[in-house]
Amino acid sequence: MRNVALITRRELRGYFATPLAYIFIVIFLVLAGALTFFLGGLLQRGQADLQPFFTFHPWLYLFLVPALSMRLWAEERRTGTIELFLTLPITMGEAVIAKFLAAWVFTAIALALTFPLWITVNLLGNPDNGVILASYIGSLLMAGAFLAVGSMISAATKNQVIAFVVTTAVLFVFALAGSDFVLEAFRGWAPAMVVDIVAGFGFLTHFQAIARGVIDLRDAIFFGSTIALALFANALIVDLKKAD
């Protein structure tokens, strides 16, 4: 635990040592606000809730999460610090979890900074704050699943740009896996069970209920196990590719 805390803190400082952290937060807040008000029509709906805000989170994460996760391992491999890092008395599990946690905590900070929206709807009406809290938790869970996948892909390359592009593409497929657009491609030839499995991987499907403020245990388990599985693969990839 001690090592995880130390490494997470170092990684978090790493975000704030470059302009990346500030640029990320500003763009996240501007985009989140713009989407909520203009596309989501928060003020025109005449309802005091944050559903228009949460609906756009998967799309925001699709482009912003890869920017956070791309450097986690690729940078370490490019500069050669991975050799130093992995010869310290830490376990692979601690290393992988700590790096993931740093990115996740950073996302939580960015998400927390959207609090003016919450204040806004509370000033305009009487929203169900329990629903809003549940949506925030669900959104953070989904961001964690995105980040874990991104961290895994970052471990497979030395090049951050490649990590970014591949992560975006993979997350896009994951996000849309439950939509007809992707499922049509499978329906023609794959057995119904495969189609169901693919549909079950859709991040959007799992997030829809969450955006309305309902945290279904199944959705939470889905995101949690995606995180666990991606991080497990992450450790394996680091072990395989670290010396290349």
Add this chain to the structure above:
Amino acid sequence: MTNALSVRGLVKRFGPKTAVDGLSFEVAAGEVLGFLGPNGAGKSTTMKMICGFLAPTAGTAVICGHDVLEDPIAAKRALGYLPEGAPAYPDMTTIGFLEFIAGVRGYDGAERRERVAGAMAKTRLEEVTHQPIETLSKGFKRRVGLAQALLHEPPVLILDEPTDGLDPNQKFEVRKLIREMAADKAIVISTHILEEVDAVCSRAMIIARGRVLADDTPDGLRGLAPSGNLDDVFRAVTTGAVTTGTVGTEAAHA
């Protein structure tokens, strides 16, 4: 009584290429072993396996009784390692970086400050305490890497080219530091600067194509060539062993 460092039948193959071919040796506390060899001889690969970064194809290394494959954490605790090129996090300051390392090494509070200050004093880093590592000169970067490796006073030190890229004064300082630490530690340094062998090593090993070709004191090695010159010994040993001429022996005297 086991030796501080014991390397047992290390083999590393990358596909069809054998980088390290059954290396075995022991290093006791108080010894400074110089690892010599042409580029591509397997020096760095061997060091990476000893430190638990690379998994060996066969064999293992035992550090102070801890097998690096069976008990990697205990082995890594007893070890200080300066990887080739002295990598360090470029966005951190010297002191921030060393405090992070000290933290992971298990030091807290006053003890951590003492450890960091001690390592910085030994490697003369005080003037760049708060400078980001990416802005440091090559010499300072190398010393940050050294400070990181010796901060916890490990019984075994593995230094991959510790004086590479340093100016003559800095080389002198680093060699002095290594000699000072040698009394109670087992130290392995790799180098292709032969004068370094005379300056710091109590024993030297010439390897090529992953095999030990000679293992002796610097004086003993000198006896292998009629001229008694280490450069000649190195050339005689490494080129004599390489019959196919595939290993970069031309780099041996560069």
